[in-house]
Amino acid sequence: MSTLPVSSLLHSLQHQRKPLNHRATSLALISLIVVSFYIFFVARPSLDLAPIALRSDALGHAGSTHPSHPQDKDDPPPSSRLFRLPSDSQRKTVAVSNVNRPQVTLDESQELAAVAAFVAALPQNMIPRSIDPSKPIDPQLVLDFDTRSPRAADEVNQIVKHVWARYPVMLFTKLHHAHSREVRRIVSNLDLRPPPVVIEVDQREDSDVLIPLLHRLTSSTDLPLMLIGGKPVGSMDTIRDLNESGKLHKLITNAGAVIDGAKKKKGH
Numbered sequence: 001m002s003t004l005p006v007s008s009l010l011h012s013l014q015h016q017r018k019p020l021n022h023r024a025t026s027l028a029l030i031s032l033i034v035v036s037f038y039i040f041f042v043a044r045p046s047l048d049l050a051p052i053a054l055r056s057d058a059l060g061h062a063g064s065t066h067p068s069h070p071q072d073k074d075d076p077p078p079s080s081r082l083f084r085l086p087s088d089s090q091r092k093t094v095a096v097s098n099v100n101r102p103q104v105t106l107d108e109s110q111e112l113a114a115v116a117a118f119v120a121a122l123p124q125n126m127i128p129r130s131i132d133p134s135k136p137i138d139p140q141l142v143l144d145f146d147t148r149s150p151r152a153a154d155e156v157n158q159i160v161k162h163v164w165a166r167y168p169v170m171l172f173t174k175l176h177h178a179h180s181r182e183v184r185r186i187v188s189n190l191d192l193r194p195p196p197v198v199i200e201v202d203q204r205e206d207s208d209v210l211i212p213l214l215h216r217l218t219s220s221t222d223l224p225l226m227l228i229g230g231k232p233v234g235s236m237d238t239i240r241d242l243n244e245s246g247k248l249h250k251l252i253t254n255a256g257a258v259i260d261g262a263k264k265k266k267g268h
Contacts, residue, residue, distance in 0.1 A: 099148070101148045101149075101150070102148070103138075103139060103140070103147050103148050103152075104139055104147045104148070104152035104153050104156055105136075105139075106136065106137075106139055106156065108216075108217050109160070109230065110156050110157075110160055111136060111137060111139075111217055112214075112217040112218065112227075112230065113159060113160040113163045113164065113230055114137075114139065114142045114143055114156070114159065115127070115137065115142055115210075115213065115214075115217070116163055116167065116170055116227070116230075117142075117159060117162075117163040118141075118142040118143075119199055119204075119210070120163075120167060120170070120197050120199065126204065126205055126206040127141070127142075127206040127209050127210050127213065128141060128206075128209070129206060129208060129209055131209055131213075133209045133210075133212040133213040133216060134212065134216060137213070139152075139156075143155075143156070143159070160230070163230070164229050164230040164255070164256075165256055166194070167194070167196075167197045168192075168194065168228065168229055168252065168255035168256045168257040169187060169192060169196040169197070169226070169227070169228055169252060169255065169257055170196065170197045170198075170199070170226075170227040171183060171184065171187060171196055171197070171198045171199065171224060171225070171226055171227075172199045172201050172214055172223055172224065172225040172227075173198060173199070173200060173201065173223055173224040173225075174200065174201060174202040174223050174224070175200045175202055175203055176202075177202075177223070177224070179223075179224055179236045180223065180224045182236065183224045183226060183236065183239055184198065184224075186239065186243050186248075187226075190249070190252065190259050190260070191259070191260050191261065191262040192252065192257045192258065192259060192261060192262065193257065193258045193261025193262045194257065194261075195262065196257075201214075201223060202223075211223065218232040219232070220232055220235075222235075224236065226239055228251045228252055228255045229251075229254070229255030229256070233248075233251070
C-alpha cells in the first residue's frame with residue numbers, strides 16, 4: 001500500500017477548502033441582501049426622530065438667573081415640551097385644520113407679556129418695523145407656537161404666568177437718560193434675586209415701533225417704564241414716592257423677587 005508524502009496531502013486539502021470558502025462567502029452575501037431587502041421594502045420601519053426638546057428656554061436672558069416656575073406635570077409649557085416629528089399625513093391634517101381655525105386673540109395684558117417675553121428672550125429678537133404699534137400685534141410674531149391651535153389660549157395663559165414669575169421686575173429705559181439712570185440705581189441698590197431685566201430701548205433697532213407699542217399697552221407716556229409683576233408702576237415721580245415710603249419694596253416682594261437676595265446668594 002503506497003503512502004502519499006505529508007506535503008502532498010496538505011496541498012490536496014488546501015485545494016479542497018477553497019471551493020468551500022467561496023461557497024460560504026456567497027451564502028453570507030446572499031443572506032445579507034435578502035435581509036436588507038426585507039427591512040427596507042417589506043418591514044418599512046418608522047424613520048421618525050426620537051423625542052427632542054424644544055429650545056432650552058424661550059424666555060432665557062443672558063447673565064440672569066431665574067426662579068423655577070411650578071408647572072402641571074401633565075401640561076408642561078411650550079418651551080419645555082417634548083415632541084416627535086409628525087408624519088407627512090399628520091402634518092397635512094394639522095395644517096389644514098388650523099388654517100380654518102381663527103387665530104387666538106390677545107388682550108392688552110397678554111400682549112404685553114408676549115412682547116416682554118419676546119424681547120427679553122434673545123437680544124436679536126426684534127419687533128418688525130412694518131407693524132402698526134397703535135394696533136394689536138400679530139400674535140404669531142412674538143409667540144413660538146401655533147396661535148391657531150386648539151390649545152393656543154391655554155398656552156398664552158401659561159406664558160403670562162411664566163414670564164412674570166421669571167421676570168418679576170422689568171425696566172424699559174434709555175441708556176443716556178437722567179431718569180433712566182435714577183431708576184436703574186434704585187433697583188440696583190435692592191440687590192434683587194432674580195435680577196431685574198433691563199431693556200435699553202433706544203439701543204435697539206426696533207425702538208421706533210417698540211416705544212409706541214409699550215406706551216399703548218401700559219398707558220405710559222415716556223421712558224423709563226418699570227413693570228412689577230407685569231404691572232406698570234407709573235411715572236418717575238410715582239417710583240420715587242413708592243421707594244421713599246417703602247411701598248416699592250412690598251410690590252417687588254409680592255411679585256416674587258427677593259430683596260437683598262443677590263447678597264444672600266453670594267454669601268452662600
